[in-house]
Structures are given as C-alpha cells and as structure tokens.
C-alpha cells in the first residue's frame with residue numbers, strides 16, 4: 845500500500861534546496877513522488893508503506909541537511 849504524508853521541513857533558504865530534497869527523496873527505493881514547497885516549508889511525499897516509514901523519510905531529509913518533522 846502507499847501513503848501520502850506531509851512533513852514540515854526547516855532550513856530551506858533558496859529554490860535549489862527544494863530541488864535537492866526532491867531529488868534525494870526520488871532516488872530512494874519506495875518513494876513514488878515528492879513535492880517540496882519552499883514558501884510553506886512542507887514536503888508532500890508519496891511512498892510505499894512496506895518499504896519506508898516516517899522515520900526513514902525524516903532521516904533521509906536530515907542526511908541532505910534539513911530538519912524534517914513528523915506530520916501532525
């Protein structure tokens with residue numbers, strides 16, 4: 845099954861940050877789509893449930909240099 849969740853992302857200061865995070869996410873096995881919004885500081889990620897969980901996605905974003913947090 846797939847899930848689509850929104851994460852809060854801190855630390856993005858220019859439009860290239862958006863592209864960086866999206867491409868890092870899309871390289872991961874299990875990520876179906878990733879849409880990052882600089883203005884709202886949110887990342888909407890669609891992923892395969894059995895391959896990734898929220899903690900994995902937060903860790904992947906952290907490795908790219910940004911602080912993500914769980915959706916409410």
Ligand code: 9UX
Pocket residue numbers: 856857858859860861862864
């Ligand atoms: Mo822009 Mo983002 O120079 O890490 S790419 S701030």
